[in-house]
Amino acid sequence: MPRAALPLNFAHAALTIARLPNFGVRDIARRRSGQRTGMPELFVARSEDLPEGARAFVTANGSQIGVIRAKGQLHAYLNMCPHQGGPVCEGLMVHRVEEIIAEDKTYQGMRFCEDDLHIVCPWHGWEFNIETGRCAGDGKHGLKRFQTVEREDGIYVVV
Ligand code: FES
Incomplete structure (x- = not known):
């Protein structure tokens, strides 16, 4: 299906392709002006290019934003860990x-909690809840979150 022609302003565009082996990372940023939220929006990817578990990166005002589709929703965070910037x-x-602790308080082992998905910073292992951005080990730390918009022609992040 042909895509509608949209006015593109490449003055601030960033185009970097970076693929990580496990996740099919795509990094394509095209700034478009005059979007419907009234805030500047950055095109991230076509919806079909960001399936469950995939992530894309865009650059806005010199900062990189990671957009991740996980648990059926889009999550966008500044790609900078609050620990040391990883x-x-x-x-x-x-x-x-x-x-797993039994009723008699004996230790029964460990298991994954399927309801609580974390993203783990590759530098020192701090973990963050993918839905809230809060640090699992210390809730006073968290990731900077950005709003996302998914439309017919693709996914946008509000910057
Ligand atoms: S920079 Fe992320 S855990 Fe240290």
């Missing part, structure tokens, strides 16, 4: 590990 959005996504 590229947190490039980290592994794993479910929270929880300990």
